[in-house]
Amino acid sequence: MLCRIRFGGTCVPRIVFDQVAKSYGAVEVLPPFDLALDDGEFTVLVGPSGCGKSTTLRMLAGLETLSGGEIYFDDRPISKLDPKERDLAMVFQDYALYPHMNIAKNMSFALRLARVPKPEIEEKVQRVAGMLNIAHLLDRKPAELSGGQRQRVAMGRALVRDAGTFLFDEPLSNLDAKLRGKMRAELAEMRDTIDKNMVYVTHDQVEAMTLGDRIVVMSDGFIQQQGSPEELFKSPANKFVAGFIGSPTMNFVDGDLVEESGAIWVRGDGFHLPLDSQMAARVKTAPDKSITLGVRPSSFTTDLTQGAPIELRVVVSEYLGAQSVLVTRCGGVDVLVETQSAAPVKAGITQTFGVLTNELMIFDKTSGLRL
Incomplete structure (x- = not known):
């Protein structure tokens, strides 16, 4: 000791x-x-x-x-x-x-x-x-x-x-x-x-x-x-701290909060993701339904039995040894995805990933504060 x-x-x-x-x-x-x-x-x-x-x-x-x-x-x-x-x-x-x-x-x-x-x-x-x-x-x-x-x-x-x-x-x-x-x-x-x-x-x-x-x-x-x-x-x-702390840096995409069949979803260009009950309760009364979604690169998985599905086009695959960092495209925005190198993903393909929705973060688009 x-x-x-x-x-x-x-x-x-x-x-x-x-x-x-x-x-x-x-x-x-x-x-x-x-x-x-x-x-x-x-x-x-x-x-x-x-x-x-x-x-x-x-x-x-x-x-x-x-x-x-x-x-x-x-x-x-x-x-x-x-x-x-x-x-x-x-x-x-x-x-x-x-x-x-x-x-x-x-x-x-x-x-x-x-x-x-x-x-x-x-x-x-x-x-x-x-x-x-x-x-x-x-x-x-x-x-x-x-x-x-x-x-x-x-x-x-x-x-x-x-x-x-x-x-x-x-x-x-x-x-x-x-x-x-x-x-x-x-x-x-x-x-x-x-x-x-x-x-x-x-x-x-x-x-x-x-x-x-x-x-x-x-x-x-x-x-x-x-x-x-x-x-x-x-x-x-807030969004600044979320983007500054963590490597690779957090992804941010704009979207809208929508209510469907009693659940709260975030919908945007190229994605449609449900919020877990805890997050949904926090954002349900948000006055502005137009928000910024934060997703860490580590919140993606290639195991489709986990998380909500999202299709991403792989632009660049950066091999870092035990892990790879993928630069993917979601709508018109670059999104970083962290994966295990044991399951390599090639650039140029479109692949479905799972998003761990309990790790999503929602930010006010104007103030940047986390909801």
């Missing part, structure tokens, strides 16, 4: 954003918002470029001033404090290592500036280097390391500081896909073994899903939804 370690008795505060806002002149980047992060929690801020996630992180770090509101560590306001007074350690996207120093000196730089006793510095560097599997690299210079090793050094430099909160600003975006996956697993292991606040910014929803205790989904400066990965995947608040 993994044991969570609280380094050096460092205080791990509860972080609260209270009506925090950010503007640049007349341009409002972040309207006033509230957010509370529990102590020892790994929180991921995720969203497309320009959504405000990095600005939020930089305000927490003290690198951006607030235009309104306050940030609290427990009950202590910190927006007027300098970055060095906030008990934070930050890992940047570009590593920011000193090229003329070896790895041990890079990792211990902040401790040496703070005049920490040499034996204590050596103990902390060795302990963290061992945890990150870079103890054999301490005498090397950054130029002699791979990208993944440099990223470990950047994380190690933060860890040796024994700060109460770690901030990660897209730390894996410069790595290739294979190394990014490996580093993601190492970060997940580190998350489970160290009792620290960790706030992580990324545009990659896979990183968010695999790392976060809590995910905060942002778009256009607004928090769209927050919760556990499972909550966001199974119960998205």
Whole structure:
């Protein structure tokens, strides 16, 4: 069983954003918002470029001033404090290592500036280097390391500081896909073994899903939804969250709610699907019968004894090993279908699939809210 370690008795505060806002002149980047992060929690801020996630992180770090509101560590306001007074350690996207120093000196730089006793510095560097599997690299210079090793050094430099909160600003975006996956697993292991606040910014929803205790989904400066990965995947608040969380991405097709023989159906160009009783009860009183239907690629099956039938023309078949992703056509809309590669489907044919109707989602076409 993994044991969570609280380094050096460092205080791990509860972080609260209270009506925090950010503007640049007349341009409002972040309207006033509230957010509370529990102590020892790994929180991921995720969203497309320009959504405000990095600005939020930089305000927490003290690198951006607030235009309104306050940030609290427990009950202590910190927006007027300098970055060095906030008990934070930050890992940047570009590593920011000193090229003329070896790895041990890079990792211990902040401790040496703070005049920490040499034996204590050596103990902390060795302990963290061992945890990150870079103890054999301490005498090397950054130029002699791979990208993944440099990223470990950047994380190690933060860890040796024994700060109460770690901030990660897209730390894996410069790595290739294979190394990014490996580093993601190492970060997940580190998350489970160290009792620290960790706030992580990324545009990659896979990183968010695999790392976060809590995910905060942002778009256009607004928090769209927050919760556990499972909550966001199974119960998205709106069409944006549903489309952003999950890989391959959710399919959206326009349709109309119709009542036939006492049941509620969704009818559109190329499909006519029944809703299960639970969903039908939720949408029966919807004022607008013109809606958007959401179907995850994993909600299709080639077993026609399950689900409601739908005919789709296969345009592209992408073989991914154990699974294949099919690009199909439903009416005039592309629809992604996830299947097992053991039952290959060739491009150019029209095939009947089953749709698991208990997994369908209905969204208001105007507001995007899930019904």
